[in-house]
Amino acid sequence: MVGGGLAGLMTATRVAEMGVAVDLFSIVPVKRSHSVCAQGGINGAVNTKGEGDSPEIHFDDTIYGGDFLADQAPVKAMCYAAPGIINLLDRMGVMFNRTPEGLLDFRRFGGTRFHRTAFAGATTGQQLLYALDEQVRRHEVEGLVRKYEAWEFLGLARDDAGNCRGIVALDAYAMRIEAFPAIAVMLATGGPGIVFGRSTNSVINTGTAASAAYQDGATYANGEFIQVHPTSIPGSDKLRLMSESARGEGGRVWVPRTPGDKRRPESIPEAERWYFLEEKYPAYGNLCPRDIATREIFLVCRNGFGVDGKRQVYLDVTHIPARELDVKLGGILEIYEKFVGEDPRRVPMRVFPGMHYSMGGLWVDFQKDEKTGMLVEGSPRNQATNVPGLYAGGEVDFSIHGANRLGANSLVSCLYAGRIAGPAMVRHGRDVAAKLPAADGALAAARRKWEEEFRRLATLSGPENPHVIAGEMGDWMTDNVTVIRENGKLRQTEAKLEELADRWNRIGLTDQSGYANREISFINQLRNMLVLARVITRGALLREESRGAHFKVRDLSAPIDEKNALPRDDANFLKTTMATHTPDGPQIAYAPVDTTLIKPRVRKY
Amino acid sequence: MSRTIQLRVKRQDAPTASPYWEEYEIPYAPGQNVVSALMEIARDPRTRDGKPTSPVVFDRACLEEVCGSCAMRVNGVSRMACTALIDHLEQPVRLEPMAKFPVLRDLSVDRQPMFEALKRVRGWIPIDGTYDLGPGPRMAEAERRLAYEYARCITCGNCLDVCPQVNDRSNFIGASAIAQARLFNSHPTGAMNAAERLEALMADGGIDDCGNAQNCVRACPKEIPLTTAIAEMYRATTRHGLKKLLGS
Numbered sequence: 001m002v003g004g005g006l007a008g009l010m011t012a013t014r015v016a017e018m019g020v021a022v023d024l025f026s027i028v029p030v031k032r033s034h035s036v037c038a039q040g041g042i043n044g045a046v047n048t049k050g051e052g053d054s055p056e057i058h059f060d061d062t063i064y065g066g067d068f069l070a071d072q073a074p075v076k077a078m079c080y081a082a083p084g085i086i087n088l089l090d091r092m093g094v095m096f097n098r099t100p101e102g103l104l105d106f107r108r109f110g111g112t113r114f115h116r117t118a119f120a121g122a123t124t125g126q127q128l129l130y131a132l133d134e135q136v137r138r139h140e141v142e143g144l145v146r147k148y149e150a151w152e153f154l155g156l157a158r159d160d161a162g163n164c165r166g167i168v169a170l171d172a173y174a175m176r177i178e179a180f181p182a183i184a185v186m187l188a189t190g191g192p193g194i195v196f197g198r199s200t201n202s203v204i205n206t207g208t209a210a211s212a213a214y215q216d217g218a219t220y221a222n223g224e225f226i227q228v229h230p231t232s233i234p235g236s237d238k239l240r241l242m243s244e245s246a247r248g249e250g251g252r253v254w255v256p257r258t259p260g261d262k263r264r265p266e267s268i269p270e271a272e273r274w275y276f277l278e279e280k281y282p283a284y285g286n287l288c289p290r291d292i293a294t295r296e297i298f299l300v301c302r303n304g305f306g307v308d309g310k311r312q313v314y315l316d317v318t319h320i321p322a323r324e325l326d327v328k329l330g331g332i333l334e335i336y337e338k339f340v341g342e343d344p345r346r347v348p349m350r351v352f353p354g355m356h357y358s359m360g361g362l363w364v365d366f367q368k369d370e371k372t373g374m375l376v377e378g379s380p381r382n383q384a385t386n387v388p389g390l391y392a393g394g395e396v397d398f399s400i401h402g403a404n405r406l407g408a409n410s411l412v413s414c415l416y417a418g419r420i421a422g423p424a425m426v427r428h429g430r431d432v433a434a435k436l437p438a439a440d441g442a443l444a445a446a447r448r449k450w451e452e453e454f455r456r457l458a459t460l461s462g463p464e465n466p467h468v469i470a471g472e473m474g475d476w477m478t479d480n481v482t483v484i485r486e487n488g489k490l491r492q493t494e495a496k497l498e499e500l501a502d503r504w505n506r507i508g509l510t511d512q513s514g515y516a517n518r519e520i521s522f523i524n525q526l527r528n529m530l531v532l533a534r535v536i537t538r539g540a541l542l543r544e545e546s547r548g549a550h551f552k553v554r555d556l557s558a559p560i561d562e563k564n565a566l567p568r569d570d571a572n573f574l575k576t577t578m579a580t581h582t583p584d585g586p587q588i589a590y591a592p593v594d595t596t597l598i599k600p601r602v603r604k605y
Numbered sequence: 606m607s608r609t610i611q612l613r614v615k616r617q618d619a620p621t622a623s624p625y626w627e628e629y630e631i632p633y634a635p636g637q638n639v640v641s642a643l644m645e646i647a648r649d650p651r652t653r654d655g656k657p658t659s660p661v662v663f664d665r666a667c668l669e670e671v672c673g674s675c676a677m678r679v680n681g682v683s684r685m686a687c688t689a690l691i692d693h694l695e696q697p698v699r700l701e702p703m704a705k706f707p708v709l710r711d712l713s714v715d716r717q718p719m720f721e722a723l724k725r726v727r728g729w730i731p732i733d734g735t736y737d738l739g740p741g742p743r744m745a746e747a748e749r750r751l752a753y754e755y756a757r758c759i760t761c762g763n764c765l766d767v768c769p770q771v772n773d774r775s776n777f778i779g780a781s782a783i784a785q786a787r788l789f790n791s792h793p794t795g796a797m798n799a800a801e802r803l804e805a806l807m808a809d810g811g812i813d814d815c816g817n818a819q820n821c822v823r824a825c826p827k828e829i830p831l832t833t834a835i836a837e838m839y840r841a842t843t844r845h846g847l848k849k850l851l852g853s
Contacts, residue, residue: 032672090741093730093792095753102743134729202666237641238668338688467648510650511659515619516710
């Protein structure tokens, strides 16, 4: 197991439960993984509110929300498994909010009309992560899980036949590099937010492991589909997430109707506030899906309506009783209060879209059960990458969310991936890996390769600083490869990324220490980030349509509207982008999408 | 002269090396916090008098006070660095590693003892397996709210760093682990193994080592009612001890 967030810990639990030993590698103590930052909740059609919700509707909402780009069988299987997953986490002791009867409470989230989101205050990811951390600690005490915390994944060890036979990892303190054999390897290393510089992600979310696996031969799919969250708190170091649950509980997005209105928000009368999401999307209002809400907020500000003329809008929860806010949204309001210094119970929050999540990631397979339209349980193909013996799950994989993820679907997709990947890996071990010859040579070679590479990195003595290069990469990616895309800018970004890759060769190390040298690690991560940035940018450049979060216009100097935007093009682009690494950059091909269960239709909220 | 931020950092190159102080000066920007200031130093690592140096090593991940990584002493106070806003701090801002954990390098310390303590108190619900057994036990919302407070512990270590009973001569597990025992003992399923956790708290280095200084509850960045948990667990262990004495 590489990665100790929700997907990794769920996989480890499932494997350990089958009596198979797990080595668990994580760059930070697993309890500090980025899943801890998920706030709003976890989706599952438990239907405790008498609304007639069902897994089938959850399935349709997810496919439709993802603009039909997701393979449908895994999505259907996940939606049907979701209520059971929530029950499991409830049994593990997650302190989900309750109804007066002591049952799990559910709230609304974007892209659905149902109360489908179970939640634990506004720190649901933290609570789910801790529950799994506790289960894995129990398996650790019982001797089935061995943790390698503060170890960083560097690359795969593949044998001559191409099978993944283990990994190479770096002890982040002793700076020792070792190879670890495995019957199967799973990457659950999260998303690549730091490729965009500032995002809602933790600083550990560089995508370095996914990029390393990609460079070692794994296919990276739909890289261009990047979710920008509608509401984050702008900051110079990061964009702190302000959960969709704020809107799920009744929060409203607005700007003054008069651009540049200098009055304090509470003294602007109702009639002079522009609730633009509610106006434009009467059915879903503030809970339209993220790609749409983000674009609307972005354009409102671009057109000069941002609060104080800046890139910010109001997210207003001041009409909700403070007591209710504390019980349901306490965690996120506390973040706003601590970093902005204003009480959001009394003053509307100022927010702006921020890079949040990657729908794309390592390509993974599935085995469809033709009878049910779902997956064959226990199939070794589920969550398997194209590299035999290598699995992936969670944000690092490309499945489930298509062109746009619905809020509160990420936690369930992580847990579902772990649920099916565990048995798949054990099965692969028994059916395939057990019959392979010893891989000592492959492991030793991979280790030598990385030892030599790190020795070389330690001698870098040029004038460039890696953090400065990373900053430029982030600015370019955020400016040109997020909400609005245009081919000219994408081409310039590709050229810029090549320039940065060239400058990377002239980096100088400022830290010469052989102990806990984070700078060497970062330089290696930066190279991987630059590779991934090219995959994302090339995918965006070649996809000549708009779909979900990928919104492409013909002319940036003209008004950004439907006329200017490329339309969705199912004939040519209802396809998965498949990127393969070559020394000259990504090679892009397209694979068909499984659309056998729900026929693609026009997406309109 | 334009505004700057000044920092003094206590550095240490390796676990057995001697500590030394370095000073830095970086351009002022509004809204900075200690983590972003340390990240700014890494972009051009040199001391205040221009001497090239290495970036300060410290732990951080989420920058929104939920991962628990960046605990350190800021102007002598144990706290999370990400929520330590520069505008609210006296300068030069003095940064030191927490003192109750072994220093690994600079501001990075070894908090493994905290995770070991979670093993000692058996901090988990012993479910039979991950297969579908339907919903968990019902729970009153009021009770859930109290328990949730304890479930928010980010294992940062501030409560241990300020505790006079945590020192070289003791193996006191500290407030956070005691609060976790309280959390699991209050869960309907966890209550079935309450005795095991109470026994753990009654063992050497357990709850009896608490000296009631109450520093922990003041230092907790999440405002977890740690002393309430300690009092509850103290009563529970006393009852448990008496029961054992009287004849089980």
